[in-house]
Every structure is written in C-alpha cells, then in structure tokens.
Amino acid sequence: MPEESQSPKILYCRCAYAQVVPGDVKDGVLKSLCDSGVAFETVSDLCEMSARQDPRLKSIAEGGPVKIAACHPRAVKWLFHSAGVPLPEGDAVEILNMREESATGITGKLFNRELSQ
C-alpha cells in the first residue's frame, strides 16, 4: 500500500442525492479544487456511503489527517460513526460546512495546510 504524504488529505462531498448544500457553494469549492494543482478525493454523497457502510469510509477515517468539505460537522461525525468507522477524536480531522460558509471561506481553509477544529 502506498504511503501518502502527510499534509492533510482533502475530501469533498458533492451531496448529490439531495440538494441540501447550496449549488453555488459546492460548485465554487469544486471549481477551486480543479483550478488548483493539488490532489484531492471526492465522493458523490457521504450519506449514501454511510447508508451502505461503504468500506472506503474506513480508509478515510483511518487514513491520517483530513479536511472534509461537506455539511454540519455534527452530522458528518455521526454519519461516519453510523457506518461503523468513527472519525478519530482530536485534531486529525477538520470538517468544513458548505451549508453555512461561502465557497471562498471553505477553499481558504482547505488550502491552508494547518488543521484547525
């Protein structure tokens, strides 16, 4: 298995199965990711993956520092738990809320290499 670089991984949730994240915010964030030169991971819908207990959630939860652009942190935290793969406690995970924040605010935090709570 390849060892990944230690700067936080970026995970983007498209929320494609129900449009609860404003379209302009999720498009804006995805656009900035695509315009940048960075590697990133995207999922169509974390809720759908949690419902199916997709094994990829485990490697996200256990794959080291990660910034997750999705929705309310409380929902995201317990969605992982509900899939049987709790996110690590502490400062290895930063959840960014595309339901509340602007695309610019989110991308600023995504590209900042530091993790904050």
Added chain:
Amino acid sequence: MVSDEASPIQVILYEGDGSSAVPPDRRFEIFSALLDRGYAVIRAAKGSYRNGDALPATAVEADRMLVLGDFGGDAPVLEDAGGRTAIETRDIGALDGESVLEMVEKFRDDRPMNQPGAWKPWFPVIDYDRCTNCMQCLSFCLFDVYGVDDDNRIQVQNNDNCKTNCPACSRVCPEVAIMFPKYSGGPINGEPVSEQDLEREKMKVDISALLGGDIYSKLRERSETAKSRFSKERSSDKALDERKKCLIKLQGEGMIPADVLENLPSPEEIQRKAEEAAAKAQAALAAAEGGGG
C-alpha cells in the same frame, strides 16, 4: 435501494507521470458529471503520493477501479500489487465531461448502483454525545428502524425501513439526539443544538401516553403491583387514540409527509407493532438496568 452490491466503481483521474494534465475547466466538467451521477472520483496529481505510486488508500478499498487519463492514446496496463482491486485504464484524450461519463457508464455496464434522483439516503443518525439511551425512539417507530446492540445500546438497525422525508422520531427524542442530515432545518439537519432547541423539542410528544401508560416509571418500580397496573393502563384503545393524535399533530407541524400517513398500516397492525416496539424497549431498558445498575 441500499445494498452492499451497489458500491460504485472508484474512478481516478490520473494526472501523474505518463499522462498529460487535464485543463482545469475540463477537469471540473469531468468531476461534476461523474459526481452528479453517483461516482466517487479521485484526482491523482504528480507527486501526490510518495514513491511515485499514484493510488491512494481510499481507492484500493474499492473492488473495481477505473483509471482515466490523457495517456496520449495508449492507456497503460495496471495491476494492484495486492491483487485485491481489479484495475482498468482508459485514455480520455480531449473528451468532455459528458463523454467521459458515457465511457464510465459503459464500463459499469449492468453492475447495480444507487442513483441520485432515484433514491434518497434518508435515515436517522444518532448523536451519541447527546443520547441517554431512553428508548423513546424505539418505542415510537412502527417500522423497526431502531434496535439495540449487544450492550443494549440504541442503534439504527434497519435504515432502509425509514420513510423518506419523515423525521418524526427526531421530534420524539427528548435530547434532540436524532439527526436527518438531508433535512432542511436545524437542529435536525445536524446544526448545533441550542438551549432553546432543547426547550422547544422537549416532550412535544408525550411518548408514554402513546403507549397507554408511563412504562418507564413502572419499569423502575419493578414490583408485581406495578406490573399489573401497567397492563391495565395499557388499554389498547387509549394507546391507539393517543398515537393517532400524535401522528396528526406531527403532520400538522409538517413533520410527517402526507403519503407516509396515507400508507400507515391498519390500526390493528399499528397496535401490534407499537406493542412489539414497546416490549423491545422495555426489555432493553430492563437489561441495561440489570447490567449497568
């Protein structure tokens, strides 16, 4: 549909050594088209992963992986050294988002997959930082969504039994611990819970009345007298009436979609299910009390 079989193919847009970078606008088109159809996509950029190996751990968890790239017309042959994931490669040249989506759909063939628009992931998610294991959700739900784990802790057991767009059980929870992330408003959608929410949500629905008696205090008394009083008070008509009142009230608040109410089981079935759920909750509480003191 919720099924393990429905795990989508992992798609990788490979832009590392041996391929040309995709222009940002087209990259965005490709990602949007694939994500909106339900695929998970990873961008592997040059030097993203150590030792030149461009396959991140997340991707390797998928049993089938499709690596796309502008390989100059000649897609390389790749193999998972662990032998776990079937990897295929495709050259996307200058294809636009829709054409890449078509290529991926063709590759998927008839393998099942959930589809945005055709199914909504709607199920309760419990915030265990708040949950007190009171079992009110288990007693309330008529569709066996809730159950308990080996430690008699409440859990969501059958999430695909949940009625789409119905967040009624979240209203029943006295601790505001039940979320539906796809719901429009807070705190049900996962927004932080305020003191005000707690006051507003608390016991809007008198769940003990639903079941025709205060089962929880009776349980604590644990005497034969209490038990017989409990069964007497649990008059079936009263229980049914209360449940109906509660459902209508929740519908009035916009909590239960009309089609869910229309498709409720018969009164006899509701009564049977309510009794079953109450018995399950009662047994779990008794076991938890017995085990934990």
